[in-house]
Amino acid sequence: MANYSELMAQAQALMAQAEQARKSELASVVAEIKAKMKQFGITVADLGGAGTKGAAKSKSKAPAKYKGPNGELWAGGPGRKPEWVRAVLASGKNIEDFRI
Incomplete structure (x- = not known):
């Protein structure tokens, strides 16, 4: 039976x-x-889409609350989490450790 760290390594892989599969499929769909x-x-x-009257803005104006390991910033709002946040959470770390 695999231990926790082995399972986490498999999960990250x-x-x-x-x-990578998503990016590959996305390119063909686009x-x-x-x-x-x-x-x-x-x-x-x-x-x-963008450029039409009343279109929603794509970037948040909220101040950053978290700073990633490579300097990435995130406001912590609703919606899809950035890739670096998902990686941090998948590795078992607490996002609060990255609070600015």
Whole structure:
């Protein structure tokens, strides 16, 4: 039976592998979407994306509460956590150790 540190190493390796697969699939999906947009003459504005009136801003104006091991900043708000935060949590560390 594997011990805790072995299981955590396996989990981290699987998370890295899953992230690589996601990036690979994402690239092909984006290429397909761009091709369809070109084929049908669809613009980002047609989709209600950036550049349209009333579009949501993509970056938070909240001050950073956490600083990652490589200097990354995060406000700690709702939504998807940055990759460095997920890696810290997956390794068993406490995010509060990175509070500014």
